[in-house]
Amino acid sequence: MSLRNKISLSNFFTGILVVFVLAMLFSPSFKGVVMQNLMKIGLFQPSIPDGPTVEVAAEINTATHNREILFKNMNDEVIELSDQKGKVVFINFWATWCPPCIAEMPTINKLYSSFRDNENVMFMMVDVDNDPIKSQKFMDKRKFDLPVYTPASPIPSSYMGGAIPTTLVLNKYGQVVFKHEGMGDFSNAEFKDFVNQLIEE
Structure with a gap:
């Protein structure tokens, strides 16, 4: 791969990362979707008490x-x-x-x-x-x-x-x-x- 192609690929991924970070910062809905996907893999499970009271x-x-x-x-x-x-x-x-x-x-x-x-x-x-x-x-x-x-x-x-x-x-x-x-x-x-x-x- 040529140096120009490497730089272009690097710029592309940097651009994607910047867009992702900005969306996380300024779009509650987008951030919510990301968090939903984290829940789907088993994160953020509430701790249920063993007995009737805690x-x-x-x-x-x-x-x-x-x-x-x-x-x-x-x-x-x-x-x-x-x-x-x-x-x-x-x-x-x-x-x-x-x-x-x-x-x-x-x-x-x-x-x-x-x-x-x-x-x-x-x-x-x-x-x-x-x-x-x-x-x-x-x-x-x-x-x-x-x-x-x-x-x-x-x-x-x-x-x-x-x-x-x-x-x-x-x-x-x-x-x-x-x-x-x-x-x-x-x-x-x-x-x-x-x-x-x-x-x-």
């Missing part, structure tokens, strides 16, 4: 005791979290501009599809930007069926300390039994079994 849950439940947490659905109805006792509640704090949120959303949608007709399970995709119209457009564009909510009261820092995505699962007694900060693959069989175990408790 240590962090005790701290969360103590910090939020007797403090009502409110959300609003797309019909402007206010939902009291304490009223959901008797159901397993899956809560995901997210935003439309957040690449890890975009990356994990298909896995949450797949999990939701497994439980959408189960009245003992509730899913809440909580838009931290409090922009329900933009969030619903995001869901519609990607053909996700996930129910969008917005905060209607202050969210305790023990629930969501500023990192998104943050995912919580509450058992039927209203206790937090799972908390995961950052992207996770919630479509795996182990997590589905975990939710089923909580339903049967």
